[in-house]
Amino acid sequence: MRITSHPQQPTPHLSPHADPLDPWATSSAHGSPGYPPGSNPSAGPRKLHHGIGSAVTWALVGCTVVLLGVAWFLSEIFGSGTVLWLGILAMVPLGLCLLGLRWVDRWDPEPRVLLLLAVFWGAGASVAGSLLVGDIFTEVFFDPTGALNMDLFGAVIQAPIVEELAKGAGVLLIFWINRAHFDGPIDGIVYGGMVGAGFAFTENILYFADSYLGAAAPEELATVFVLRGLFSPFAHVMFTAWTGFALGMCAERGARRRWPLYLLLGLMPAMIGHFLWNGGIGILFSDFLSFYFMLQVPLFVASIVAVLLLQRAERKLTRLRLDEYRASGWFTAAEVTMFATRAGRRQARRWASAIGRRRIMKDFTSTAMNLAAVRHRIAAGNATGFDVSREVALLHQSHRQRAQLLAGI
Numbered sequence: 001m002r003i004t005s006h007p008q009q010p011t012p013h014l015s016p017h018a019d020p021l022d023p024w025a026t027s028s029a030h031g032s033p034g035y036p037p038g039s040n041p042s043a044g045p046r047k048l049h050h051g052i053g054s055a056v057t058w059a060l061v062g063c064t065v066v067l068l069g070v071a072w073f074l075s076e077i078f079g080s081g082t083v084l085w086l087g088i089l090a091m092v093p094l095g096l097c098l099l100g101l102r103w104v105d106r107w108d109p110e111p112r113v114l115l116l117l118a119v120f121w122g123a124g125a126s127v128a129g130s131l132l133v134g135d136i137f138t139e140v141f142f143d144p145t146g147a148l149n150m151d152l153f154g155a156v157i158q159a160p161i162v163e164e165l166a167k168g169a170g171v172l173l174i175f176w177i178n179r180a181h182f183d184g185p186i187d188g189i190v191y192g193g194m195v196g197a198g199f200a201f202t203e204n205i206l207y208f209a210d211s212y213l214g215a216a217a218p219e220e221l222a223t224v225f226v227l228r229g230l231f232s233p234f235a236h237v238m239f240t241a242w243t244g245f246a247l248g249m250c251a252e253r254g255a256r257r258r259w260p261l262y263l264l265l266g267l268m269p270a271m272i273g274h275f276l277w278n279g280g281i282g283i284l285f286s287d288f289l290s291f292y293f294m295l296q297v298p299l300f301v302a303s304i305v306a307v308l309l310l311q312r313a314e315r316k317l318t319r320l321r322l323d324e325y326r327a328s329g330w331f332t333a334a335e336v337t338m339f340a341t342r343a344g345r346r347q348a349r350r351w352a353s354a355i356g357r358r359r360i361m362k363d364f365t366s367t368a369m370n371l372a373a374v375r376h377r378i379a380a381g382n383a384t385g386f387d388v389s390r391e392v393a394l395l396h397q398s399h400r401q402r403a404q405l406l407a408g409i
Contacts, residue, residue, distance in 0.1 A: 055177040060117045067124030070202060078209040086212060089225065090204040093233035097197035100234065104307055105190045107345060108369040109362070114178050118191050121170030122198025122240075129166035130159075137162050156283070160274035163199070167236070168243040168267050170195045175247045175259070180390065183373040185248035186310055192244020192266075196236035203236070204228055227288075232296055235277055238303050242270040252373065254382025273299065314369075315340050321372040321379070330395055331368070339368040357405055364401040367394055 074083045138158050171192045175182050182191065207228060211220040246266025250259055276284070276295060285291035319340035325331045331339075338344040345365065352361030374391045377383045 056113055056117060059173060059177060060113065060120065063117060063120035063124050066128050067120050070124050070127055074202075074205060074209070078213065082209060082212065083205060086205050086208040087201075089208060090201050090229070092225075093204060093229040094197055094201045096233045097193070097200065097237050101190055101193045101197065101237070104186065104193070104311075107311075108186075108366050110181055110187060110190055111178075114174060114181065114191070115194050118170060118174060118194035119198035119201075121173070122167060122195035122200075122236075123202045124198075126163070126166035126170055126195065126199050127202045129169070130163045133166070134158055134162045156275055156279035159278055160271040164239060164243070164267055164270045164274055167192075167195045167199055167240045168263065168270070171240065171244045171247060172259070172263060175251070179251075179256075179386065180370070182248065182251055183370070183377075184252045184314065185245045186307070186314060188244030188246070188248025188251070189241045189307065189310070190244070192240040192242070192247075193237040195244075196238070196240035199240070200233070200236040231292065232277075234300060234303075235296075238299065239270045239274045239277075241303070242266050242273065252376070254377040254380065254384065254387070315342070317376055318369060318372040321375040322368060324375065324379075325371065325395070330398065335368075339365060339372075352405070355409070360401060360405050364398065364405060367398045367401060370394055371398065 071083065078086075134154070138153065171188070174191050175188075178191075181187060207224050208221060211217070211224040214220050243263065243266035246262045247259065250256060250262035255262065276299075280291040280295050281288060285294065319336060322331055322336045322339060326333055326336050338348045348361055348365070349358060352358045371391065371394045374383075374387050374394065377387050378391065
């Protein structure tokens with residue numbers, strides 16, 4: 001694949017008299033894009049990224065400590081050997097979830113450290129929070145006399161509310177410390193799904209251990225593994241993805257100050273879905289097969305269809321917004337097609353891989369996707385000063401990445 005953007009092509013730069021907050025005041029000139037005199041648009045975003053990195057580091061350290069604490073707690077109850085090998089068994093459904101989320105996130109991958117933070121929060125902090133708060137929540141709000149059937153109540157009321165709140169707190173944390181990347185519904189689905197996958201991992205260990213230590217250990221463990229690990233590994237991923245989706249819409253619309261409303265709008269379907277999942281058998285359906293094929297399978301299929309529609313909408317938005325940059329000379333028509341279509345992206349990856357520059361192409365694609373998201377907020381009138389300065393920095397970053405990609409060609 002040949003990208004028609006070479007040094008002989010005029011490359012726009014900011015006019016010396018342009019408003020630094022208006023990157024569209026351009027002129028055609030050869031050479032590298034310039035900055036308004038006395039300004040350094042990339043300095044602001046770099047400082048913000050440094051702060052984000054520090055916040056992520058501290059959050060990751062904290063989540064790691066909590067996760068180790070949860071592992072110690074489980075080892076004290078079930079034995080370290082049992083927890084270790086059941087943890088290996090729980091890696092099977094976790095791997096399925098990570099592969100599925102990798103497919104969702106394949107074109108504009110989120111930073112790995114943030115994905116790790118999401119999984120660690122789900123596996124550690126959200127589990128610890130659920131265990132610590134669950135009984136208190138029930139006693140204070142629903143059962144001060146201790147008369148409830150806790151097996152049923154815990155499954156259909158306590159778990160959907162407490163667990164989704166605990167997982168949602170992790171998605172909200174990433175929403176705030178990952179402003180530069182958490183900027184759309186697909187990003188939110190990925191982060192929410194990662195938190196859900198981490199939570200399901202630890203919860204599976206609990207369920208596996210309970211069945212493993214039961215009277216009919218081998219048969220019961222096999223049954224629980226098939227039902228939870230193979231038939232419905234994506235349950236918690238789907239629940240928490242709703243929370244992430246809502247916060248992603250909040251970011252896309254530039255409505256971060258109204259995050260409590262969007263968080264509530266995301267938690268409601270997450271809790272309802274969790275309730276239906278836990279209370280389906282016995283409340284809505286009389287047997288597992290009816291429950292599975294009439295509720296679980298349709299919900300899973302609907303989730304896949306929703307993600308495909310969101311990806312399609314994202315590609316259309318990318319084409320629309322990058323075409324505005326093309327009109328100003330920052331991108332060529334071929335590049336817009338390359339970033340905004342599946343065929344174009346696949347062809348670009350193959351071309352870059354053939355010349356040993358796949359990593360640069362991935363970064364170039366990510367920059368273009370981020371630009372489209374930022375430009376969408378600016379065009380909709382929802383931009384902040386961060387968005388405007390970030391747009392300028394991303395434009396010049398795309399110019400540098402193109403030069404690296406085409407160097408010597």
